Amino acid sequence: MDLRIEGLSHRYGDTEVLRDISLEIPAGRIVCIVGPSGCGKSTLLRMVGGLEQPHAGQVLQMGAPPPGCLNPLTFVFQDFALLPWRSVAGNVSLVLEDHGLDDPDAIIADVLERTRLTDFAQALPKQLSGGMKQRVAIARALAVNPAVMLMDEPLSALDAQTRELLMDDLIELWQREQFTAIYVTHNLAEAVRLGHQIVVLSRRPGAVREIVDIPDPLGARGAMEDVQAHLWGLMRDEARAADAELLDG
Amino acid sequence: MAEVNRAEAPRTKVTQPVPFRGGGFRPRGNRWAGVLVFVAIIAVVEIGLRQGWISALTLPLPSDVLDTFRQLYVTGALWDHLFPSVSRFLVGGALGALAGIGIGTLIGLFGLIRAGLVPLVAAIFPVPKIALLPLFVIWFGIGEGSKYALIAFGTFTPMVVATYGAVDNVDRTLIRMGQSFGLRWWSIVRKIVLPGAMPGILSGLRIGLAIAIILLVAAEMLGAEYGIGAYILEAGSLYDLERLFAGVVILSVLGVATSSAIGWVERRVLRWRA
Ligand SMILES: Nc1ncnc2c1ncn2[C@@H]1O[C@H](COP(=O)(O)OP(=O)(O)OP(=O)(O)O)[C@@H](O)[C@H]1O
Ligand SMILES: [Mg+2]
Numbered sequence: 001m002d003l004r005i006e007g008l009s010h011r012y013g014d015t016e017v018l019r020d021i022s023l024e025i026p027a028g029r030i031v032c033i034v035g036p037s038g039c040g041k042s043t044l045l046r047m048v049g050g051l052e053q054p055h056a057g058q059v060l061q062m063g064a065p066p067p068g069c070l071n072p073l074t075f076v077f078q079d080f081a082l083l084p085w086r087s088v089a090g091n092v093s094l095v096l097e098d099h100g101l102d103d104p105d106a107i108i109a110d111v112l113e114r115t116r117l118t119d120f121a122q123a124l125p126k127q128l129s130g131g132m133k134q135r136v137a138i139a140r141a142l143a144v145n146p147a148v149m150l151m152d153e154p155l156s157a158l159d160a161q162t163r164e165l166l167m168d169d170l171i172e173l174w175q176r177e178q179f180t181a182i183y184v185t186h187n188l189a190e191a192v193r194l195g196h197q198i199v200v201l202s203r204r205p206g207a208v209r210e211i212v213d214i215p216d217p218l219g220a221r222g223a224m225e226d227v228q229a230h231l232w233g234l235m236r237d238e239a240r241a242a243d244a245e246l247l248d249g
Numbered sequence: 250m251a252e253v254n255r256a257e258a259p260r261t262k263v264t265q266p267v268p269f270r271g272g273g274f275r276p277r278g279n280r281w282a283g284v285l286v287f288v289a290i291i292a293v294v295e296i297g298l299r300q301g302w303i304s305a306l307t308l309p310l311p312s313d314v315l316d317t318f319r320q321l322y323v324t325g326a327l328w329d330h331l332f333p334s335v336s337r338f339l340v341g342g343a344l345g346a347l348a349g350i351g352i353g354t355l356i357g358l359f360g361l362i363r364a365g366l367v368p369l370v371a372a373i374f375p376v377p378k379i380a381l382l383p384l385f386v387i388w389f390g391i392g393e394g395s396k397y398a399l400i401a402f403g404t405f406t407p408m409v410v411a412t413y414g415a416v417d418n419v420d421r422t423l424i425r426m427g428q429s430f431g432l433r434w435w436s437i438v439r440k441i442v443l444p445g446a447m448p449g450i451l452s453g454l455r456i457g458l459a460i461a462i463i464l465l466v467a468a469e470m471l472g473a474e475y476g477i478g479a480y481i482l483e484a485g486s487l488y489d490l491e492r493l494f495a496g497v498v499i500l501s502v503l504g505v506a507t508s509s510a511i512g513w514v515e516r517r518v519l520r521w522r523a
Contacts, residue, residue, distance in 0.1 A: 049429055071431050081426035085444045085521035094440060095430040126523040144430065 001063045001072065001147040001180070002026050003048065008057030010043060016205040017043050021057070023199060023208065025148065028178035030218075032191040035201030035209075036235065036242040041184045042152050044206065048182060049073045049150045065147040070099050074146035078153040080133040082125045082140075088112065089121040092140045107143050114173065115139040131162035135169065142173070149181040156186060167193055171219045188231050192224040200234050203242035210234055309490040314498065317491040331499065334465060334477045337393065338503070341400025342461040348401065349408025349457065350450060356409065357416025357446070358438070370409050378403040379467045386472070396468040403464040404457040411453020412446065419445035448522065451515050458507050462500060477503075 003025040010018040017040040025031050033041050046052040048059050050073060065072040075081075082091050089108050096104040112118045115135040125133055134154060141149055155163045167190060173179070185191055191198050198212040214227065295311045297303035321327040356363045356370075378399060385395040385402075419442050427437040469478025477499050484492035 051425060051429060071429075073429075075426070075429040077422060077426060079422060081422050083423060083441065083444070084523070085447075094427075095432070097440075098431070098433050098436050124521050126521065140430075 001061055001065045003148055003180070003182075004060045004062055005044075005048065006058050006060060008044070008047060008054045008059065010040070010047065010052075010054045010056075011205075018054070019205040019207040021201075021206065021208055023211075025180060025182060027063075027147075027180050029196040030174065030179075030181045030183055030194050032183045032185060032195030032198045033201060034185060034188065034191050034198060034231065034235065035206055036203045036239040037186070038242065039201045039204050039238075040206035041201065045075075045150050045152050045182060045184055048148075049075055061147075066145065069145045069147055071095065071144040072147040074141045074144055074149055076134075076137050076141050076149060076151040076154045078157055080125075080130075080137045080157075082133055082136055084125050087122050087124055088117055088128070088136050088139075091125070091136055092143050095140055095144050111139040111142045114142060114176070115169070129162070130158045131166055134158065134166060138170075138173075147180060149179055151181055151183045153184055153186065155190060163187075163190070170194060174218055188228045188235075189223065191231065192227050193221060194218065198227075198231065200231060203238040203245070209238070309494050313491045314494045317495045318498070321495060329475050330477050330480045333473070333475045334469065335503070337396050337400060337468070337476070338461055338465050340393075341397045341465070342404050342458055344397060345401035345404025345461065346408050346454060346457055349405040349453075350412050352405075353409040353412025353450075354416055354438070354443070354446070356413040358442070363413070366409075367413075370406060374406045374410065378464055379471075382468060382471055391472060396465075396473070399468045400461050400464050404461045407457045407460060408450075408453050411456070412450050415446035415449025415453070416442060418449060448515075448519055451511060451519070455508065455511055458511070459504065462504055462507070466500065 005021055005023040005025075008018060008021040009016075021044060023031070033044070035041055043052065047054045050059075061072065083094065086094060089112065092108045092111060093104060096107060101107070108121075109118070112121055115138055117132070117135055117139060120128065120132065125136070128136065134157075137154075155166055158166065171194065183191075183194055192214065195214060196218075198214065200209040200212070201207065202209045212227065212231065214221075214224070216224075291311045294303065294308055298305060298308060298310050318327075321330075352366065356366055381402070382395065382399055385398045389395040389398050423441050423445060424437060427441050432440070465476075466478035466481065469476035470482045473479045477496050481493055481496035481500075484490075484496060
């Protein structure tokens, strides 16, 4: 299933947040979105996921979701959003319970195995490290077999080492099964490691500033300093201007 | 040590462990401390009365109260009073708590219901419910009905307020998460909203049930043949301090039992809290 964003614009009261965003998200690709703070990245993602309605424009699903898909557009949140009163397995089970599946336990066991959490199935979130919590959230997302994963800064609550490890995990998961994702991040190193395509948004109101394609296969990339430098060049001016605006306002 | 002067200090190099400054601010005591306080107070009163430095008119002798208690137990009168009281407390408290949790959840979930009912709840919250007993007698009869209604009504208002406050405080990101996975509305309420509100609901229940005990006694004082309230009223009108205190002790025990029952539920249900 591909995704197409057509002329999407949005405003909160008098604040114009997004201006005429058009994007294609082809199946099996990871599209990273970067842009200065407050430019509307999270808002865009909520609209793609159907949690909010844009003032203008639309988000189109093209083609059918894969067979066995329980929730085509599935979020992975920055703050994990795990239910603290449910165990690891219980948190995964939560999103399967409404579907009347024959054998949810098999799915739970499979996704916990893929995220290396099998030994922690009965642990409560308070017993887990941040990296593990995010792996639980990823396992939960995988359990519904999504067509597109919507990831809003999934690693930014984690320390640098954990982030590295989880990036490796994500790449490994993608190599095993080419999932589609929109991945919002502030971190250019993450963007060049994980993105097939990097969309740079301007400061608020967010508009597409540039789209950078990275043909190199995932998992076989270096730091790609030239790409990072190019992206940073695009973002620096926007970020500075955005910062000045906040100070003025 | 105090005389170590600055010039000398670098040479002597006193080695000592870093003093511990943490700890505290996390009350977790010995459960026997509570028992000890009771025992100490009772012992002081007993000794004071026997030795005469507490006037015999002010308080009954604790050992006499104990004896009254024993008689109550032996004659079976204890159960005649305790059983009606406890069943009124349980029936009235349960009705009020369930209704309060239900209405409180609706107020927490629906804007229109909130707009309509919050002012009403605010209006009836400060009314001393005991003042409404005659009304309940007219509505539900002089028997058990009016007592259930009074106790239920008294438990209801604090439960409503505690519940909708707790529902308001449920982490919105968790509800968003539920919606983003396409959970059904009822699943979100049952699996996310209510468990998330549980800490607030249980602390509301503590207050609600304490009020229920107060109203239980009040209702029984105003019209009941049996029950702890009736027993205390009768003892009081005869200035029989031993029996009065025996009744008061039963009420305190009921209060402590309720509170520890809620504590037990909290420990089981809220184990997930960090
Ligand atoms: N529900 C809302 N009501 C009003 N304004 C909002 C709302 N949500 C977001 N905004 C505003 O819209 C703008 C974009 O917010 P958004 O969270 O999408 O930015 P972002 O790019 O994700 O920022 P960050 O990089 O800090 O996560 C911000 O100025 C924010 O204050
Ligand atoms: Mg954001």
